[in-house]
Amino acid sequence: MRIRFILAPALLGFLILTLLVACGSTSTTTSTEKQQSASDNEVHMTTNDFVQKSITIHKGESITLIADNAVPHYISNGTWNNGSAKPKAEAGAPTANNITINGNSTGKLGPFNTSGTFQFYCTIHPGMNLTVIVQ
Ligand SMILES: [Cu+2]
Known part of the structure; x- marks a missing residue:
């Protein structure tokens, strides 16, 4: 009698543990997705300029450039100077x-x-500069 009372909760505990492990692997995927969205590093662009002039990101990350209106932009290494x-x-x-x-x-x-x-x-918009600081 007593053994059954002990075994039943133990079995239940094992089942809960198994569920937690299963959920744990799911939440690993979720945290990866969070990391990706955290490294989106969005920079918006108006008709002829970057909305922000600089952005600081972490090593290994990329930047998403977003054209907020119908004007296209062409981005190259370098800068506009006077x-x-x-x-x-x-x-x-x-x-x-x-x-x-x-x-x-x-x-x-x-x-x-x-x-x-x-x-x-941006090669077609004089003065359209972006500084990227990578830490
Ligand atoms: Cu441009």
Whole structure:
């Protein structure tokens, strides 16, 4: 009699443990998804500029560039300096050679696998610069 009372909760405990392990593997997937969304690093673009002039991200992450209206943008390594385009790729910078972001759509910049400060510009919009700081 007593043994059954002890065994039944033990069996129940085992079942709960099995369920928890099963749920645990599901929540691992969820935390991976969270990590991905946390590293979305969105930068919006108006008709002729980045909404923010710089963004700080972690090593290994990428940036999602978002055109908020119908104007397309072409992103390359370098910067606008006093109205002149200055193409330049820093050591360790991901290559951006006129990455085309059509109007009302998105594009990816990266991944950034090296720490440092990297400059990007839109080749058709003078002054449209973005600084990416990778930590
Ligand atoms: Cu542009």
